[in-house]
Amino acid sequence: MSKAASVKIEPRPAAGLSRAMLMLFGLLALAALASLLWGAGDVGPARALAVLAGHGDSEARFVVETLRLPRTLIGVAVGLSLGVAGALLQAVSRNPLAEPGLLGVSAGAAFAVAVALWLGASAATLRVAVAQVGALVGCLAVMSVVRLRRLGDDPVRLVLAGAAFSALLASLTSLLLLFDQRTADEIRFWVVGSLAGRRLDDLVAVLPSLGLALAVTALIARPLAALALGERVASGLGHRPGRVRALVVIAVALLVGAATAIAGPIAFVGLVVPFAARALAGPDIRRTLWLCLPLGPLMVLAADVVSRLVVAPSELPLGVLTALVGAPVLVAVVRARRLPTL
Amino acid sequence: MSDTLLMPSRAAARGLDAGAAERVAPPPGYWRLARGERHLLIERRALIVSLLLLGLLAAASLAYLCLGQQVLSPADAWAALQGEGDPLSGFLVQELRFPRLLAAWLTGAALALAGCLMQTLARNRLATPGIIGIDNGATAFAVASIVGLGVSLAPPALALVGAATAAAITFGVASGGDTRGYRFIVAGIGVGAVFGAVTQLLLARVDIDTANQAYPWTVGTLNARPGDAVAVLAVGLALGWPLAMALARSLSLMRFSDAVARGLGVGLRRRRAQTLGLSVLLTALAVAVAGPVGMVGLIGPEIARSLSSSRGVPLTASALAGALVMVLADLAGRLLLAPIELPVGIVTAVVGGPWLLWILMRPANRRVS
Numbered sequence: 001m002s003k004a005a006s007v008k009i010e011p012r013p014a015a016g017l018s019r020a021m022l023m024l025f026g027l028l029a030l031a032a033l034a035s036l037l038w039g040a041g042d043v044g045p046a047r048a049l050a051v052l053a054g055h056g057d058s059e060a061r062f063v064v065e066t067l068r069l070p071r072t073l074i075g076v077a078v079g080l081s082l083g084v085a086g087a088l089l090q091a092v093s094r095n096p097l098a099e100p101g102l103l104g105v106s107a108g109a110a111f112a113v114a115v116a117l118w119l120g121a122s123a124a125t126l127r128v129a130v131a132q133v134g135a136l137v138g139c140l141a142v143m144s145v146v147r148l149r150r151l152g153d154d155p156v157r158l159v160l161a162g163a164a165f166s167a168l169l170a171s172l173t174s175l176l177l178l179f180d181q182r183t184a185d186e187i188r189f190w191v192v193g194s195l196a197g198r199r200l201d202d203l204v205a206v207l208p209s210l211g212l213a214l215a216v217t218a219l220i221a222r223p224l225a226a227l228a229l230g231e232r233v234a235s236g237l238g239h240r241p242g243r244v245r246a247l248v249v250i251a252v253a254l255l256v257g258a259a260t261a262i263a264g265p266i267a268f269v270g271l272v273v274p275f276a277a278r279a280l281a282g283p284d285i286r287r288t289l290w291l292c293l294p295l296g297p298l299m300v301l302a303a304d305v306v307s308r309l310v311v312a313p314s315e316l317p318l319g320v321l322t323a324l325v326g327a328p329v330l331v332a333v334v335r336a337r338r339l340p341t342l
Numbered sequence: 343m344s345d346t347l348l349m350p351s352r353a354a355a356r357g358l359d360a361g362a363a364e365r366v367a368p369p370p371g372y373w374r375l376a377r378g379e380r381h382l383l384i385e386r387r388a389l390i391v392s393l394l395l396l397g398l399l400a401a402a403s404l405a406y407l408c409l410g411q412q413v414l415s416p417a418d419a420w421a422a423l424q425g426e427g428d429p430l431s432g433f434l435v436q437e438l439r440f441p442r443l444l445a446a447w448l449t450g451a452a453l454a455l456a457g458c459l460m461q462t463l464a465r466n467r468l469a470t471p472g473i474i475g476i477d478n479g480a481t482a483f484a485v486a487s488i489v490g491l492g493v494s495l496a497p498p499a500l501a502l503v504g505a506a507t508a509a510a511i512t513f514g515v516a517s518g519g520d521t522r523g524y525r526f527i528v529a530g531i532g533v534g535a536v537f538g539a540v541t542q543l544l545l546a547r548v549d550i551d552t553a554n555q556a557y558p559w560t561v562g563t564l565n566a567r568p569g570d571a572v573a574v575l576a577v578g579l580a581l582g583w584p585l586a587m588a589l590a591r592s593l594s595l596m597r598f599s600d601a602v603a604r605g606l607g608v609g610l611r612r613r614r615a616q617t618l619g620l621s622v623l624l625t626a627l628a629v630a631v632a633g634p635v636g637m638v639g640l641i642g643p644e645i646a647r648s649l650s651s652s653r654g655v656p657l658t659a660s661a662l663a664g665a666l667v668m669v670l671a672d673l674a675g676r677l678l679l680a681p682i683e684l685p686v687g688i689v690t691a692v693v694g695g696p697w698l699l700w701i702l703m704r705p706a707n708r709r710v711s
Contacts (some may be wrong), residue, residue: 097528159528160468161702167636168695170412171688174561178682267535316546331515332534334525 017287018279024294028076031301035072036064040308040315070200072312075304077203077210077298078195078263078274081255081295083296084217084289086270087277088255091224091285093143095158096275096333100135100256101267103162107169108138109260110191114173128205139253141165143245193264193319195304208259213254220247221286228285254295264299266319268326273299299325347581371651388659391649392556395662399447402669406443407435409662409677441572445564446668446686448575450638454664455579455586455657456624458646462593462655463617464526467647467701470639471505471625474530477634478537479508480565481559484633485541488556489548498630505626508533509618562635562687564672571630578627580621586657589617594654635687637694641667644697 016026036052037045043063050056051064082100089098089105100106112134113127145161223239228336231241258267273295274288281287300318303325368374372383407419414422414431421427422435457470464474471477483504484497516529541560545553590615595603604610625639642664643656649663650656668686671693675684 157702159531161699163473164695164698164702167691168699171691171695175688175692178684178688261649279502310544311547314546318540320539320542320546323535327532327535327539330535331529334528334532335515 002228017281017290019047020291021294024291024298026279028294028298031097031298031305032072034305035075036068038305038309039063039068051211054115067166070196070203071195071304072301074198074262075195075301077206078259078266079269079296079298079300080293081210081213081259081296082266082269082300083273083277083292084214085252085255085259087246087274087285087288088217088224089252090274091228091288092245093158094228096278097159097330099268099269099271100139100252101165101265101270102159102330103142104165104169105135105138105142105252106165106260106265106267107173108141109135109257110265111169111173112137113261114176114191116175125337128202128209128258128261131261132209132253135257135260136249136253138165138169139249143249190264191321193266193298193322194307194315194317195263196315198262203264204298206262209254209258213251213258216247216251216254217289220244220251223290224248225285228283263318266322268322268330269296269299271333272322272326272329275333284312349393385651385654387651388654388656391659391661393650393657395646395659395666399662399666399669402666402673403443403447406446406669406673407439409673410434410439411680416478441569442564442672443669445572445575445631446672447665448572448579448664449564449635450642450668451661452575452579452582452624452628453635453638454642454646454667455583455661456621456628456658457664458588458643458655458657459589459593459617459621459624460639461643463599463614463621466527466638467644468527468698469530470643471509471621472636472639473534473698474512474527474635475532475537476505476508476512476530476622476625477532477629477636478534478541479511480505481628481634482537482540482544483507484630485556485559486658489544489552496538496570497568498574498627501630502623502626504537505622505629508537509542509578509622513618542579559633561685562633562690563685564632565683565685568631572625575627575631582624583657585620589613589620590655590657593617593657597655615699628637633687635668635690637690637698638664638667638671640698641690641694644701 037048039048041063043060047056047060048064048068051060056064085100086098089100089103090096099136109131112130113323116127116130122297142158142162142165145158177191223234223244223306226234226237226239227244233242234241256270273292277288277291277295281291299322304318307318310316354579368383371386373386373389374383389518404416404419407423408416412434414435418427418431419435422431423440424704425432425436440596453471457472460469460471460474461467479506480501483500486504487497487500506646512526512530512533515533516526545556545560548556592603592608595606595608596610596613598606600610628635628643643660645663645667646659650659667690671689672686675689678684678689
C-alpha cells in the first residue's frame with residue numbers, strides 16, 4: 001500500500017461498515033438513555049425523564065445530574081478503553097483470546113493501585129498514573145512471555161499463563177487487603193469492578209491519557225493491518241514491527257490503566273467486544289477498531305444498567321455481569337473446531 | 343501405593359510347588375511379599391517415597407503443634423496431646439492446633455488426590471479441579487447455602503452438588519471426548535469464571551455481616567472449619583482412598599492412548615466415570631471444609647511425580663505430598679505475619695502461581711503421567 005500509488009485501493013466499500021456504525025451508535029444512545037433513566041434507587045424513569053425535559057423535582061435532578069450522568073460518561077470511557085485495548089492486544093499477539101483482563105494486564109494495574117493505596121496514596125491523579133504503570137508492567141510481562149516461549153503459537157496456552165499470572169496478582173492484592181483495614185475498606189468494592197460512586201473528577205483525570213492512547217491507536221492502525229500479513233510483509237511495506245509492537249503495548253497500558261483506575265479490573269469486555277466487532281466487520285483491524293468504539297461503551301452501559309436493576313435496591317459489581325456474558329463467549333471461541341487465527 | 347500389584351503367583355498357576363514360587367525373582371525394582379497362593383509386589387521406590395513423605399509430614403505436623411504465638415517444646419506438645427502437662431498448652435494443642443492440623447491433613451490429601459485423578463483422566467498435568475472450575479462451582483453453591491437462599495442443605499452437600507454441576511458443565515462444553523490439550527482447560531477456566539461471578543453475585547445480595555461470614559469461603563482458610571464437614575471429609579477420604587487404589591491399575595493404563603488402554607482390557611467409559619466421580623467428590627468435600635484452596639491439587643501430584651518412578655500413577659504419594667504442602671502452607675500463613683493470620687489459600691496461591699507459570703513455560707512438552 002504505497003503512498004505513491006495513484007489508484008487508491010480500499011479493502012472493501014465502506015458502506016456496510018458505516019451502516020453498522022450508525023446502528024451501533026443508535027443502540028449506544030439508547031443504552032445511555034436507559035442508564036440515565038433507570039437506577040437502583042427510587043427515582044424512576046418518569047421522574048428522570050422529567051429532569052431531562054428541563055423540569056422535575058430537586059431529588060430527581062440531583063440523582064440524574066450528579067449521579068447518573070457522570071456514571072454514564074464514565075461507562076462510555078471505560079467501555080471504549082477496554083474494547084479498543086482488547087482489539088489492539090489481539091491484533092498484535094494474533095490471538096483471539098488475548099484480553100487485558102484474562103492476560104493479567106488489569107490485574108497488574110489493580111495490584112499497583114493496591115500497593116499505592118497501602119503506601120498511603122489516595123489522590124485520584126496519582127492513582128491513574130500508578131495503574132498505568134502497573135498495566136504497562138503486566139503488559140510487558142505477558143508480551144515477553146509470548147515472545148520468549150513462543151506461547152503465542154498456541155492461543156489457549158497463552159490464556160492459561162495469563163490466568164495463572166492474574167490469579168497470582170489477585171492473591172497478592174488480597175494479601176495487601178489483609179494487612180491494612182483502611183486499604184481494605186477503600187479497595188474492596190473497587191477491586192471487583194464497578195461504576196458505582198465514581199466521580200466526574202476521576203474521568204477528567206484520565207481524559208488526557210485516553211486521548212493520547214487513541215491518537216497512538218489511530219497512528220498504528222495501518223501498520224497493524226500490515227503486520228497481520230506477517231512480520232516480513234510488514235517490513236517490506238516499510239513498517240517497523242518492533243516499533244509498532246512497542247506502541248501497541250504503550251497504548252494498551254494507557255487504556256487499561258485508565259479504565260482500571262476508574263472502575264477497577266473488569267474482565268471479558270476486551271474479549272467480547274472485538275469478537276463481536278470482528279463478526280460484524282471481518283478481519284481488517286481498522287474496521288474492527290472503528291466498530292469497537294461504539295461496541296465497548298454499549299456493552300459496559302448495558303451491563304451497568306442490568307447490574308442496577310437485578311438486585312435493586314442494592315447493586316451488582318459490573319465485573320460479575322461482564323464475566324457472566326464473557327465467559328460463555330470464551331468457551332464458545334475455545335470450542336470452535338478451528339481456532340480463528342488473526 | 344498405586345504400584346502394588348496383587349497377582350496370583352505365576353508359579354502356582356503353572357502348577358509348581360510353593361518352594362519354586364519363592365525362587366522366582368521379582369521384577370527389578372519390586373519387593374515381593376508372598377503368602378500362600380498370593381504374592382504382593384511392592385514397588386520399592388514407591389514405598390520409599392511414601393515413607394519419606396510420611397516422615398516429612400510427621401516432622402511438619404510436630405512443628406505445626408509446637409510453633410505459633412505460644413511456642414511449645416516438642417516434649418510439651420506431645421505431653422499436651424496426651425492430655426498431660428499444664429492446662430494452657432493442653433487447650434492450645436488439643437482444642438486449637440490439633441483439630442486444625444487434622445483438617446489440614448485431610449483437605450490437603452483430598453485435594454491432591456483429586457488433582458492426581460483429574461490429571462490422569464484428562465492426561466494433562468494442568469487439569470486440576472481448581473483450575474478447571476470445580477472448586478468455584480463448589481464454592482458458589484456452598485456460599486449460597488451460607489447466605490441462605492432458603493436452602494436447608496448443609497454446605498458439604500451443596501458443595502458436592504456445585505462441584506458436580508461445574509464438572510458436568512465443563513465436560514459438557516468441552517465434549518467431543520477430547521479432554522486432552524488446553525482447550526478443555528480453558529473451557530474449564532470459563533466455567534470457573536461464571537461460578538466465580540455467581541459467588542460474587544450472591545455475596546453482593548446480602549448485608550455486610552453475612553458477606554464477612556462467607557468471606558473465608560472465597561479465599562480458602564482453615565480458620566473456620568466446620569466440625570461436621572471435617573467428619574464428612576474424613577469419611578469420604580477413608581472411602582475414597584481405597585477406591586482410588588482400586589482404580590490405580592486402570593489409571594496407569596489410561597495414561598496411554600485410548601486404543602492401547604482398551605486393548606489391555608480397561609473399560610474406559612466406566613473407569614473414566616468412576617475417576618471423575620471420585621475426583622469431584624473429594625474436591626467438594628475438601629472445599630466444604632477449607633474453601634477453594636487453590637494449587638494444592640497441582641503442587642501435591644507434581645511433587646509426588648518428581649519423586650516417584652514413572653511406573654504407575656503416584657496416588658498415595660500425591661495424597662501425602664498434598665497433606666504436607668497444606669500443613670506447611672498453613673503453618674507459614676500462621677507464622678509469617680504473626681499477629682495477622684494469612685489464609686492458607688493465599689499462601690498456596692502465591693507459591694503455586696509461579697509454579698504453574700513455570701510448568702507452562704517449560705520448553706519440553708513432557709508426557710503427563
